Amino acid sequence: MGNIINWRRNKPDAKILLGYLPQLKAKTISEKRTESFYSAKHAIYQYSLNILIRPLLDYRNDGFDLKTDNGELWCFPFISVMLGDLPENAAVTLTYNSVNCKYPCHKCLIKNNELNNTRLNGDEIVLRTPENMKDYVDRGIANQYSLHNMKNIF
Numbered sequence: 001m002g003n004i005i006n007w008r009r010n011k012p013d014a015k016i017l018l019g020y021l022p023q024l025k026a027k028t029i030s031e032k033r034t035e036s037f038y039s040a041k042h043a044i045y046q047y048s049l050n051i052l053i054r055p056l057l058d059y060r061n062d063g064f065d066l067k068t069d070n071g072e073l074w075c076f077p078f079i080s081v082m083l084g085d086l087p088e089n090a091a092v093t094l095t096y097n098s099v100n101c102k103y104p105c106h107k108c109l110i111k112n113n114e115l116n117n118t119r120l121n122g123d124e125i126v127l128r129t130p131e132n133m134k135d136y137v138d139r140g141i142a143n144q145y146s147l148h149n150m151k152n153i154f
């Protein structure tokens with residue numbers, strides 16, 4: 001068994017809109033810059049994303065039986081890619097959305113002043129993983145790694 005063939009996967013009836021993500025709007029520019037507004041914005045984003053994908057994630061360990069025209073298939077859902085621009089990726093990963101912070105990349109822990117250093121070796125780059133990010137949040141040192149001190153749904 002392989003992937004669903006392209007012509008089938010690209011048909012309009014093969015996709016559904018799961019929902020829209022709410023977006024908080026600040027009343028004023030000064031309110032928009034407050035820590036509590038940023039925090040509320042991240043919380044509502046994570047909460048909404050959790051509602052949308054929780055039905056899939058609940059089956060990630062045991063799978064489920066998918067009824068098809070050719071019988072039942074035992075399936076394991078997973079998210080292979082989430083596409084987004086820098087602010088969207090920062091929202092998903094709960095990293096700071098600023099190139100001026102100490103660790104501005106949502107994928108790795110490269111320091112701000114090393115961002116344009118093309119001579120770094122692979123072993124000099126520490127990736128952000130769910131494990132090390134959770135560890136920083138649990139230890140209360142998330143802000144030292146340009147990470148919001150909040151539980152990530154992933």
Ligand SMILES: [Zn+2]
Pocket residue numbers: 105106107108109110
């Ligand atoms: Zn990076």
